[in-house]
Amino acid sequence: MIKVKVPATSANLGVGFDCMGLAVSLYSEFYFEENPAGLEINGCPSEYQNEHNLVYQAFVKGCKYLDEPVPSIKLTIASQVPVARGLGSSAVCITAGLKAAGVWFNNALSKEEILKLAIEMEGHPDNVTPSIYGGLCVTFLDDEAGEPVLAQYEVSESLKFAALIPDYPISTKEARAVLPTTMNYATAIHQVSRCTIMARALETGDDRLLHQTCHDLIHEPYRAKLIPEYGQAKKMTEAFHGTMYISGSGSTLMAIMPDQEAADFFVAEAQAAFPQWKINEVAIDHDGLQSEVIERGEVLYR
């Protein structure tokens, strides 16, 4: 049996639309076993328990890329990552399926190959890269070869992340449909300058600089309208000297707090204000995608 564990992600990270993302400590686990009786999928909503399942689709893509026959499998999913909440559930499914295909055929897929195939499936790299590599990642596709180019950045340990997860979904497809198709020079300059300096603010833990730089003009103004509580949550975050952005395509709002004390007070206050939401501090995941081959309850190799 192959076990794959993948962290959730917080993509865009304010001003890093479609390029910057962070792996966070909510995990999904996937178990792949041979099942001669045919495809069987458990542990996810019934609408995903068929051959269209995204994890299975990615597994098939990996097998085909390797030119190997698609094995008949039982797939069991145990997920902490909520669906359509901007925490990368689709990226998690895709990277897990690809990784399992690689492991199934003697670790035949490198991380770089998994990344390239995952971007093809997801359409943008900002959530799949951190789900594979962990930490804070920035990625773009090379103009000529179309190869992913990535850099990893440090995040100061003093900064604390609190995920405000609403009780309603927003699908990435719908959230992309509300975006304009063009932007002007002034907006591009605003965004590029802030994104570059925000990476430094995250590295140094400079919460004032973080607040100055984390001001997106590319997607948040349009998507905030899909989250009625956006303004209230932002005000509350700022009252605790934090900085808030829409995680991925929403609906989760991510607050970056300057220290542990502020994070603890903020989480309690936010939970009282939004009793139906799940509000958790999340740590940064530094490991990314992990796999194990297990036989008779024993881990044979990782």
Ligand SMILES: Nc1ncnc2c1ncn2[C@@H]1O[C@H](COP(=O)(O)OP(=O)(O)O)[C@@H](O)[C@H]1O
């Ligand atoms: N456990 C799962 N099994 C199969 N597909 C899943 C699972 N979790 C998420 N998905 C797929 O991912 C989609 C949600 O992705 P998306 O709209 O990008 O939101 P997000 O990635 O922010 O959670 C679902 O509609 C479904 O297709």
Ligand SMILES: N[C@@H](CCOP(=O)(O)O)C(=O)O
């Ligand atoms: N850059 C993408 C990120 C989507 O992330 P997800 O976690 O919501 O899947 C976008 O903003 O559309």
